[in-house]
Amino acid sequence: MRAVLSAVTFLPVVGAALIFVLPRRWEGLVKVTALATSLVTFAVSVPLFTRFDASLSAYQFVEQRAWMPTLGVSYHLGVDGISLLLVLLTTFLMPLVLLSSWHSIERRWKEFAITMLLLETGMLGVFVALDLFLFYVFWEAMLIPMYLIIGIWGGPNRVYAAVKFILYTLSGSLLMLVAILALYFLHGAATGAYTFDLPVLVRYVLPAGRAQNLMFLAFALAFAIKVPMWPFHTWLPDAHTEAPTPGSVILAGVLLKMGTYGFLRFCLPLFPQATMTFAPWMFALAVIGIIYGAWVSTVQADMKKLVAYSSVSHLGFVVLGLFTLNPQGMVGAIIQMVNHGLSTGALFLIVGMLYERRHTRLIADYGGLWSVVPALSAIFLIVTLSSIGLPGLNGFVGEFLILVGAFQVHRPAAVLATTGIIFAAVYLLWMYQRVIFGEVTHEENRRLPDLSLREWVILVPVLVFIVWIGVYPVAFTGKTEASVQALITQVQTKAAASAAMVAR
Amino acid sequence: MTDSILLPVVSLRVIAPAAVLAVTGFVLMLLDLLPPRQRREHMAFVGLAGVAAALVATVLLWGSEESGFQGMVVLDNFTLFLTLVIGYATGLVLLLSIDYLQRLGMETGEFYILVLFAATGMVVMAGANDLIVVFLGLETMSLALYVLAGIFRTRIEAGEASMKYFLLGAFASGFFLYGIALIYGATGSTNFNKIGAAVAAGAARDPLLLIGFGLLLVGFGFKISAVPFHMWTADVYEGAPTSVTAFIATGSKAAAFAALVRVLLTAMRPVQGEWAWLFWGLAVLSMTLGNVVAIAQQNLKRMLAYSSIAHVGYMLIGIVAGGSLGNGGVLFYLLVYTFTTAGAFGVILLLERGGEEAVRLGDTAGLAVRHPLAALALSVFLLSLVGIPPTAGFVGKFYLFGAAVRSGYIWLAVIGVLNSAVAAYYYLRVIVSMYMREPEGTPTVLAPSFAGALALVVALWGVIQLGIMPAPIFDLAQSAVLPLLR
Numbered sequence: 001m002r003a004v005l006s007a008v009t010f011l012p013v014v015g016a017a018l019i020f021v022l023p024r025r026w027e028g029l030v031k032v033t034a035l036a037t038s039l040v041t042f043a044v045s046v047p048l049f050t051r052f053d054a055s056l057s058a059y060q061f062v063e064q065r066a067w068m069p070t071l072g073v074s075y076h077l078g079v080d081g082i083s084l085l086l087v088l089l090t091t092f093l094m095p096l097v098l099l100s101s102w103h104s105i106e107r108r109w110k111e112f113a114i115t116m117l118l119l120e121t122g123m124l125g126v127f128v129a130l131d132l133f134l135f136y137v138f139w140e141a142m143l144i145p146m147y148l149i150i151g152i153w154g155g156p157n158r159v160y161a162a163v164k165f166i167l168y169t170l171s172g173s174l175l176m177l178v179a180i181l182a183l184y185f186l187h188g189a190a191t192g193a194y195t196f197d198l199p200v201l202v203r204y205v206l207p208a209g210r211a212q213n214l215m216f217l218a219f220a221l222a223f224a225i226k227v228p229m230w231p232f233h234t235w236l237p238d239a240h241t242e243a244p245t246p247g248s249v250i251l252a253g254v255l256l257k258m259g260t261y262g263f264l265r266f267c268l269p270l271f272p273q274a275t276m277t278f279a280p281w282m283f284a285l286a287v288i289g290i291i292y293g294a295w296v297s298t299v300q301a302d303m304k305k306l307v308a309y310s311s312v313s314h315l316g317f318v319v320l321g322l323f324t325l326n327p328q329g330m331v332g333a334i335i336q337m338v339n340h341g342l343s344t345g346a347l348f349l350i351v352g353m354l355y356e357r358r359h360t361r362l363i364a365d366y367g368g369l370w371s372v373v374p375a376l377s378a379i380f381l382i383v384t385l386s387s388i389g390l391p392g393l394n395g396f397v398g399e400f401l402i403l404v405g406a407f408q409v410h411r412p413a414a415v416l417a418t419t420g421i422i423f424a425a426v427y428l429l430w431m432y433q434r435v436i437f438g439e440v441t442h443e444e445n446r447r448l449p450d451l452s453l454r455e456w457v458i459l460v461p462v463l464v465f466i467v468w469i470g471v472y473p474v475a476f477t478g479k480t481e482a483s484v485q486a487l488i489t490q491v492q493t494k495a496a497a498s499a500a501m502v503a504r
Numbered sequence: 505m506t507d508s509i510l511l512p513v514v515s516l517r518v519i520a521p522a523a524v525l526a527v528t529g530f531v532l533m534l535l536d537l538l539p540p541r542q543r544r545e546h547m548a549f550v551g552l553a554g555v556a557a558a559l560v561a562t563v564l565l566w567g568s569e570e571s572g573f574q575g576m577v578v579l580d581n582f583t584l585f586l587t588l589v590i591g592y593a594t595g596l597v598l599l600l601s602i603d604y605l606q607r608l609g610m611e612t613g614e615f616y617i618l619v620l621f622a623a624t625g626m627v628v629m630a631g632a633n634d635l636i637v638v639f640l641g642l643e644t645m646s647l648a649l650y651v652l653a654g655i656f657r658t659r660i661e662a663g664e665a666s667m668k669y670f671l672l673g674a675f676a677s678g679f680f681l682y683g684i685a686l687i688y689g690a691t692g693s694t695n696f697n698k699i700g701a702a703v704a705a706g707a708a709r710d711p712l713l714l715i716g717f718g719l720l721l722v723g724f725g726f727k728i729s730a731v732p733f734h735m736w737t738a739d740v741y742e743g744a745p746t747s748v749t750a751f752i753a754t755g756s757k758a759a760a761f762a763a764l765v766r767v768l769l770t771a772m773r774p775v776q777g778e779w780a781w782l783f784w785g786l787a788v789l790s791m792t793l794g795n796v797v798a799i800a801q802q803n804l805k806r807m808l809a810y811s812s813i814a815h816v817g818y819m820l821i822g823i824v825a826g827g828s829l830g831n832g833g834v835l836f837y838l839l840v841y842t843f844t845t846a847g848a849f850g851v852i853l854l855l856e857r858g859g860e861e862a863v864r865l866g867d868t869a870g871l872a873v874r875h876p877l878a879a880l881a882l883s884v885f886l887l888s889l890v891g892i893p894p895t896a897g898f899v900g901k902f903y904l905f906g907a908a909v910r911s912g913y914i915w916l917a918v919i920g921v922l923n924s925a926v927a928a929y930y931y932l933r934v935i936v937s938m939y940m941r942e943p944e945g946t947p948t949v950l951a952p953s954f955a956g957a958l959a960l961v962v963a964l965w966g967v968i969q970l971g972i973m974p975a976p977i978f979d980l981a982q983s984a985v986l987p988l989l990r
Binding site: 067068069070071073111133136137140141143144147148151152158159162163166167170171174175177178181182184185 | 872887892893894898902905906909910914917918921922924925928929932933936939940941974975978979982
């Protein structure tokens, strides 16, 4: 099991290199190589889950090697209960996404495959890096593949969306870089040890005050843009609408989680006092995001835009959960990150499948599909219900836990957030009704083919997890509880310590 | 001063790399007389051999610390590190020039001779410990570059570039020389160490000295093209042959930075508090104006010209921050910038159609389809200029911003960071054009020669290597500034 994390992280690069040397005209082989690479990556990542010791809160499968010793930068990888599920979510979604691109990506498959695999490495690196420098490298490096995917394979307005995406996220993360450097030097000056190592930096107690608050805000801005939290969300609908289906799935499924993950991994443990100070504000923004996202979703005519805005709403729940700073809310937030990846990812996949058939995403162009494509409609229904949070399916577990956590902390916020669930039912079911039920309103829709074998293979694994998490969530939440509990303890003791430092 | 009438002891060891380059230049002058008259390739290869020999000498001398010519020239790791940078720049420029000159039908022997002499001047500046020697190196370099900028006599832009560069450069030299005179008047010496001692002893309050320093900085500001002394940059970069542009952007900047850092750290260190804020302003102005104006450029050479002004701003951050981290960061960044910029100009040079120097943004449309490898190479260079990991540009900026944060110049780092985001816009525009737009007009045919391809591969290798494994080189850069910080 040594170097298993390195293997998982860099296997996609190996695959990308293989594809790079393949001739362009062997497109079939390119596709198979890409799919095989992602499947192998997934297979290698499964033991992470099965062998993960859920009773420990510590990082597991740790690897550490010197990289730039004079600066205190090391190649340090590890997973705990917080990142474990996200790593698996990434490796799980990637083969499905590649499979969904089989026909929907019509040109330059070779470049597409390379870009997707490099993107996978970037995302995995973000989740497993335990060194701030290394983390930042992955965080930034991942932007370029996503930018290319939107910009090359996207819709008519793709260039605008791609540039907006990268400028937004870049400006956020560059300020984080300054904060990382500030933390590095503050820690170095205080302890004499100059290091970017996260576990070391986490042990350092910053005095409460301006420096800690500013660093928290710089980190939080980078993450809030990525989540995206209202009012930093405006890049998301553009990026989502213009991105090709695989891009949207990865964007919603994994990329947005990097923001919420960042809060958990960096903001909370590094700046606990500031976290406490700003938690009410984060609560407020989260609730605004939940309601705003839901309202805007309701009026969308384009299914993809609707799902995109619903992400703003759903991720508001995640942010709400993780700033409750209690076990229910935070475990709920983590499981909801996975849920959103599965449910929204599946919604984008289904919208993509409809688009492949009819070349439109407007709700008004559909209607009465149940009689034409019953299998697709049935799966669409299950996914829609899971996104709404129907008990027995995955979404319910996460939202329930988050709201339980939120009620303990701030009742009005929790009440307002709950309305978001009601709105979700409104906009999702209303969309579903207009697309699937009733009479066939457009003649072209009468002869649409139902799910192909390839599409079954894409959707069924997602359904399995949607039901599994819904029925037996402990299999997943159990892995995170110890780490979450340790994080909460750490935040509380450190916050008390830094408050004491300023009191002196 | 009993030895004042003795001739200075000539220590060849101290000036070995510069001497090798100069001798190569003279050998080339002789070679130029020999047939064949029409093919001058062999001269480039002899020049490359000279550069290689100079680099070998540099490596062999690494670690030595001595001075010669009565303290006028210093050989230390600082000199040697910059000699390496200048050597790389010269080598890349020679490699890029061979088929470029052939393609444009402008192949002349004097081109290579002038490149070698310019390089000699640059290396002399890197080791100068005396204002007179700085001036000597500066003029050797500049005169050669003035001619190189206008070597394509038939083109109007070339004439304009050469004339502008020469006239404004002559002004700058005048300021510089006047500054030297005033400093000499105030302190009685042109030697950096003696000036430093005089300043420390109280000469800092002498207005003559302050005006002298001010004039000196104007001269340096011109050579590194820091705002507000940048006016010539875009026109010269645009009009000069592209491989010469690459040389002006990399080698001449490295040399000027070398002399500037040494003056600041030896002669002017006692008044560091006074000049740090001045460079703070220059850094902010250069970054901001360079980046903002670059956005408006449609011509790639002009865009890179303004972007180079912005990069000077980033390097000035390192000077403001000071210490081994800040100044080491400047040296490291110069090396990174040399690889990156030479590489970017190298790709642009491939895109130029016969005789026409204007590579516009539209000309790159769809390049990824027509020539994927060239597009990939240019993308890597541009991403390095943006500062995206895992390229060298990211590490370079990381060190510079890190130094600023460490020295407490948080706002300077924040301004630098915001500038990087602005810069991303115009660099990415080129990538957008290459990968996301359809080709328009008659496509350029690219057929890089072996030498040109080699230059690009070396530059790419540098950008990636310094991005993934920067530690060894950065440690060298940091140790190179230590002699100046004692």
